[in-house]
Amino acid sequence: MYSEFNVWVTSSTKNVITPTAIALGNFDGIHLGHKKVLKPILERKEDYTSTIVSFTPHPQEFFSGKTRQLLTPLTEKVKRLESLEVKQLVCLPFDRTLASLSPEAFVEDVLVKQLKAKYISVGQDFRFGQGRSGNAQMLEELVKQYGVLVHITKLENCLSEDNPLRISSSRIRHCLATGNVKQAKEMLGYPYCLQGMVVKGQQVGRTIGFPTANLQVPSDKLLPRRGVYCVRAILASQETVKGVINIGSRPTVNGQVPTVEVHLLDWSGNLYGTYLTVNLEKFLRSEQKFPSLDALKNQIMLDCEMARKILG
Secondary structure, eight states, rough: BSSSSSSSEESSSSGSSSSSSEESSTTTOHHHHHHHHHHHSOOSSSSSSSEEEESSSOHHHHHHOOOOSSSSSSHHHHHHHTTOOOOOEEEEEHHHHOOOOOOHIIIIIIIIOOOOOOOOEEHHHHHHHHOOOHHHHHHHHHHHHTTEEEEEEEEEEEETTEEEEEEEEEHHHHHHHHTTTHHHEEEEESEEEEEEEEEEEOHHHHHHHTTOEEEEEEEBOOOOOOEEEEEEETTTTEEEEEEEEEOOOGGTTTSSSOOEEEEETTTOOTTTTTEEEEHHHHHHEEEEOOHHHHHHHHHHHHHHHHHHHOOO
8 A cells, every 4th residue: 555646545445545436347448438526526526535455466367377468557557546536546456255255245345445435436347256246237236225326337448540449448459549639538538658668778879860759668568560659758858859769669770679769859858767658649560670770870860850740
């Protein structure tokens, strides 16, 4: 548990600030659909603590045994919740005991007794309890006897080329996997970003006239399709600078480990040891291996020209 931000974060129900107005779900990405679910608990005027109740690890990760990369790792998620004025994040440890609870037991033992929920908000596709046997309507019925109110939010859509698409974390993941950061932005309500400390890399970029900031992103952060993007970088000083980013293993120089390298346009300075946020604006091209460093340099010049045109 910690309170580095104005959001109280805990994994123990013994440390929860009660009574609570709860939004239930994993909320990876804090996209526009999630914000609609959060709105009712933020509007409660009673003396309830606005609380997100989530699960760690994600149930899919628990049952599959496969590590799940996140749209918003914990620190980034907490920052976004803070901006929305959510007061508390409860990350319930998802284990065999929790997975085996019936819907009735989850409501009585966890929501009512431990979290002292007075108001609950969920999306209409919410499922809970052993084998995902409980749904939003069952939740509403089960909590009535405890005097708890439930708000069920309809699924949110966004328009993409005049076609309504359901907003979901999985659809955003698909967009990022194909480099479609524009559509991801439409569903998130903000540009998908990469954040981290600037650390020293191999410094190949500066030898060809394009110095880059090597960004150390969290290991559980979902990286989009490998390649080059035009970006807007936000420096520690809050200055916004246009740039290009390369996400990949740098095959031209026989790189082996994926890196995230940012070149800032028309800017110079020392970024080592500073925190950088990079908003992805448009996918420019796929990762490729060039026959020489001169060929790579020429392509980077073209990438920068394209970025200037797109970013204005």
